Amino acid sequence: xxxxxxxxxxxxxxxxxxxxxxxxxxxxxxxxxxxxxxxxxxxxxxxxxxxxxxxxxxxxxxxxxxxxxxxxxxxxxxxxxxxxxxxxxxxxxxxxxxxxxxxxxxxxxxxxxxxxxxxxxxxxxxxxxxxxxxxxxxxxxxxxxxxxxxxxxxxxxxxxxxxx
Numbered sequence: 001x002x003x004x005x006x007x008x009x010x011x012x013x014x015x016x017x018x019x020x021x022x023x024x025x026x027x028x029x030x031x032x033x034x035x036x037x038x039x040x041x042x043x044x045x046x047x048x049x050x051x052x053x054x055x056x057x058x059x060x061x062x063x064x065x066x067x068x069x070x071x072x073x074x075x076x077x078x079x080x081x082x083x084x085x086x087x088x089x090x091x092x093x094x095x096x097x098x099x100x101x102x103x104x105x106x107x108x109x110x111x112x113x114x115x116x117x118x119x120x121x122x123x124x125x126x127x128x129x130x131x132x133x134x135x136x137x138x139x140x141x142x143x144x145x146x147x148x149x150x151x152x153x154x155x156x157x158x159x160x161x162x163x164x
Contacts, residue, residue, distance in 0.1 A: 004033035011042055019050060037068035045077045054085055072104050079112050088116045107137040111146060114153075123157045 011025035023046065029039035044060035047053045061081060064074035075098035082091035095113050098104050110133035117126035130150045137143050 035067040040064035041074040107133040
């Protein structure tokens with residue numbers, strides 16, 4: 001295990017409850033290996049979720065993807081960033097790429113695809129993709145989550161129908 005891996009794992013361990021320590025450990029990891037894909041991915045996630053610095057998040061996620069194109073975590077975070085910044089065409093392209101990767105969590109990426117369609121107000125396609133995600137899923141908690149996503153999309157369809 002490299003020093004970059006060591007500090008990345010320390011950052012990952014404290015990510016949810018000690019942001020300052022996470023940043024410190026990630027900076028150490030990236031100083032030892034500026035192209036460390038997982039450290040760049042976590043730094044990108046931190047910039048996106050906690051600081052809303054989307055340009056810096058994109059820089060780190062792009063570095064992670066360039067270093068390790070099959071990094072599933074980077075694909076997922078980068079897809080979420082593209083969705084958050086309403087770059088739907090790019091998000092769909094990345095999601096479809098990630099769905100082909102070995103070890104990818106298919107229901108998670110299908111859920112992201114459904115979210116893109118929902119935000120584009122293509123509710124029927126969103127529902128179809130969510131149904132597919134539910135069929136692919138073997139995790140009861142995630143199935144419940146997907147069902148709630150489906151309920152939200154269905155409520156939007158009902159509101160749309162009532163306004164017509």
